[in-house]
Amino acid sequence: MPKEIVIEPVTRxxxxxxxxxxxxDNNDVKDARFAVTQFRGFEKFVEGRPFTEMPSIVERxxxxxxVSHSLAASKACDAIxxxxxxxxxxxxxxxxxxGEFIQSHALSFFHLSSPDLLLxxxxxxxERNIVGIINAYPELAKSGIRLRQIGGHIVEWLGKKRVHxxxxxxxxxxxxxxxxxxxxxxxxxxxxxxxxxxxxxxFKGMIEDFRDEIRTFGNFPSMFLGLVDANGNWEITDxxxxxxxxxxxxxxxMVEPSRYKEFIGEAVEEYSYLKSPYYKPLGYPxxxxxxxxxxRLNICNGFSTPLANREWAEFRDLERGPVLSSFYNHYARxxxxxxxxxxxxxxxxxxxxxxxxxxxxxxxxxxxxxxxVEAPRGTLFHHYKVNKEGLMQWANMIVAxxxxxxxxxxxxxxxxxxxxxxxxxxxxxxxxxxxxxRAYDPCLSxxxxxxxxxxxxxxxxxCMGKVxxxxxxx
Amino acid sequence: MVAVIxxxxxxxxxxxxxxxxxxxxxxxxKGLNVDTxxxxxxxxxxxxVLSVYEKIIFIDCSTDISHGEVLCHQIESDNTFTLTMxxxxxxxxxxxxxxxxxxKNPSGYICKVGGRAFDFGCGISKExxxxxxxxxxxxxxxxxx
Numbered sequence: 001m002p003k004e005i006v007i008e009p010v011t012r013x014x015x016x017x018x019x020x021x022x023x024x025d026n027n028d029v030k031d032a033r034f035a036v037t038q039f040r041g042f043e044k045f046v047e048g049r050p051f052t053e054m055p056s057i058v059e060r061x062x063x064x065x066x067v068s069h070s071l072a073a074s075k076a077c078d079a080i081x082x083x084x085x086x087x088x089x090x091x092x093x094x095x096x097x098x099g100e101f102i103q104s105h106a107l108s109f110f111h112l113s114s115p116d117l118l119l120x121x122x123x124x125x126x127e128r129n130i131v132g133i134i135n136a137y138p139e140l141a142k143s144g145i146r147l148r149q150i151g152g153h154i155v156e157w158l159g160k161k162r163v164h165x166x167x168x169x170x171x172x173x174x175x176x177x178x179x180x181x182x183x184x185x186x187x188x189x190x191x192x193x194x195x196x197x198x199x200x201x202x203f204k205g206m207i208e209d210f211r212d213e214i215r216t217f218g219n220f221p222s223m224f225l226g227l228v229d230a231n232g233n234w235e236i237t238d239x240x241x242x243x244x245x246x247x248x249x250x251x252x253x254m255v256e257p258s259r260y261k262e263f264i265g266e267a268v269e270e271y272s273y274l275k276s277p278y279y280k281p282l283g284y285p286x287x288x289x290x291x292x293x294x295x296r297l298n299i300c301n302g303f304s305t306p307l308a309n310r311e312w313a314e315f316r317d318l319e320r321g322p323v324l325s326s327f328y329n330h331y332a333r334x335x336x337x338x339x340x341x342x343x344x345x346x347x348x349x350x351x352x353x354x355x356x357x358x359x360x361x362x363x364x365x366x367x368x369x370x371x372x373v374e375a376p377r378g379t380l381f382h383h384y385k386v387n388k389e390g391l392m393q394w395a396n397m398i399v400a401x402x403x404x405x406x407x408x409x410x411x412x413x414x415x416x417x418x419x420x421x422x423x424x425x426x427x428x429x430x431x432x433x434x435x436x437x438r439a440y441d442p443c444l445s446x447x448x449x450x451x452x453x454x455x456x457x458x459x460x461x462x463c464m465g466k467v468x469x470x471x472x473x474x
Numbered sequence: 475m476v477a478v479i480x481x482x483x484x485x486x487x488x489x490x491x492x493x494x495x496x497x498x499x500x501x502x503x504k505g506l507n508v509d510t511x512x513x514x515x516x517x518x519x520x521x522x523v524l525s526v527y528e529k530i531i532f533i534d535c536s537t538d539i540s541h542g543e544v545l546c547h548q549i550e551s552d553n554t555f556t557l558t559m560x561x562x563x564x565x566x567x568x569x570x571x572x573x574x575x576x577x578k579n580p581s582g583y584i585c586k587v588g589g590r591a592f593d594f595g596c597g598i599s600k601e602x603x604x605x606x607x608x609x610x611x612x613x614x615x616x617x618x619x
Contacts, residue, residue, distance in 0.1 A: 111518070130518065134574055142522075142575050149522050163514070 017442070019433055021416050029420055032413040034405070034437065035272035043395045051077055051386045056166045058382065058397070062443055063163055064107065067100035067155060068375035070168045071237065072382040075371030077170030079258070080386055082365030088355035089172030092158065094237045095347045096168065097373065098340040099154025101236065102192065104376035105293075105333045106151060108441040109199070110144025113330055116435045117206070121213070122428045140202075143195045147337070150192045154344065157181040172359030179354060186348050192341045200311065200334045210327060216418040217436045218326025218411030221246030223279055223289035224298045225403065227374050232301035234312075234339060236374035242299045243279060243289065248321040257372030260381055264398065276405045277398050288406035291378025292440060293332035298322040305346065308339035326411055329439045364390045375400045377441050401442040411436045476617050477527040478503070479520075481513040482535055488589030488602045492533040495609050502610070508617055516563045524568065525576040531616055532565040532582070533609070535589035535602070542601035546585040546612040585613050
């Protein structure tokens with residue numbers, strides 16, 4: 001008799017999700033689905049608002065990556081204004097994105113994933129959390145907290161607030177970088193570099209311990225998408241879209257993000273509020289692609305900063321073509337922290353970064369605009385249409401986790417097919433299902449939080465709705 | 475060195491009293507060796523900031539005591555907790571983590587006032603507003619002790 005295993009909520013990710021595993025009569029895995037169970041509705045309720053409010057409204061989508069949303073929104077609004085924003089504003093927007101990458105990647109690696117990586121996927125779940133890390137690896141925990149603080153400082157010193165800074169605006173930013181804050185940021189760079197390089201060495205030294213996870217955590221052929229600069233190098237704030245196939249061949253390159261609809265289709269499934277974008281020429285669901293740290297390292301020709309470029313070359317030596325296992329997102333994330341710290345230093349040493357010409361002013365010149373940036377989790381699109389008064393008529397957003405939706409589903413299926421054997425549910429099995437999702441660092445919406453501890457209940461249900469096994473975690 | 479931390483959500487009525495109080499205290503502690511901070515929530519990120527203080531005073535709203543009641547007392551570190559989410563810590567957990575990670579044992583105090591209204595919206599209920607001078611007075615006493 002067919003059965004279902006439900007894992008809800010999935011823990012140590014941002015937001016609330018659920019996994020359902022379908023077993024056949026022989027208790028073999030038939031299918032698995034990752035679903036987002038919360039509804040947000042931002043695209044609908046922004047209709048009628050002045051477009052200039054969009055950066056401040058949409059950054060409330062998220063408490064971890066508000067900067068990404070405000071940047072993508074502002075770029076869409078820049079297009080509606082029809083202005084080219086001043087060069088100093090481009091640079092400090094890039095600096096802001098560096099801050100977000102540092103703090104968000106540090107959160108993902110040190111707080112959310114390191115308990116699995118350092119304490120073990122099979123360790124006691126009561127200790128497999130950030131407090132367990134604090135007790136077992138206090139220096140590493142301190143490093144993670146400090147790195148997050150350094151990233152947070154960039155956001156706070158630019159935007160006056162660490163979360164939801166109303167600083168990026170249509171046409172630029174609303175305040176220049178002060179000399180004092182520039183120097184304070186520069187002073188923190190050596191420590192940030194030291195922490196990141198030390199952690200990278202530590203992680204590379206232990207990667208062989210995860211052969212099984214590397215083999216089974218989302219290790220399959222797929223397309224990859226991300227932004228690259230005009231030279232094809234790694235890029236997170238501006239640039240062009242590049243798609244590659246699973247063998248590393250470029251299938252679309254130097255695509256202006258405003259043309260995204262020619263390449264990306266959006267499907268919906270009735271079991272989830274998260275849409276499933278796909279590469280249009282291949283159709284749904286064959287056009288599955290991945291975004292995020294692993295993807296960005298796979299699609300680019302290299303990094304324009306020396307330390308990250310050296311690490312990237314070593315990373316790409318892992319495989320002949322693109323690196324396929326989603327487990328390597330952890331590794332790629334650390335290389336990206338290194339890259340944004342180097343980029344931050346370059347930007348801060350550019351005299352133009354202190355320039356006060358930071359905003360272009362105009363009224364509505366276009367009725368439509370697309371903004372695109374790389375969020376820490378992957379490529380993010382905001383697409384707006386306005387009337388001649390500048391009131392929002394329509395909005396479409398494709399968030400990074402949406403871009404990864406098909407791949408996350410495929411990854412969950414791969415893990416459950418490998419680890420689920422028979423009717424008994426083990427905690428280690430559940431944790432691996434959750435861990436493969438964590439590898440993508442999904443952001444299902446940070447505005448919904450659990451109060452206190454987050455319970456995890458897994459129920460094995462037959463097709464008549466009868467519970468035949470149940471496991472709960474406090 | 476003393477740190478005074480007001481925390482809460484200014485958009486949820488009385489929950490914002492910690493921040494309202496710390497903004498007033500800021501004016502009273504000029505020239506003293508006191509720093510004031512405002513936080514939406516207490517998270518792990520505050521640890522490096524607080525690791526340099528000998529005394530930490532947390533100001534919060536409470537649902538455990540009567541509306542408008544003010545209670546200030548010393549708190550001890552909590553070494554019994556586990557954590558699956560990193561979005562919120564208690565003052566007791568902050569003290570514990572300061573000890574484990576930074577080898578620091580500051581004296582910790584909580585000053586709280588019983589809240590009545592936590593609905594969406596700015597503004598403090600009359601009961602809490604009336605108790606604010608007392609809350610600030612008690613905090614100032616702890617600062618100067």
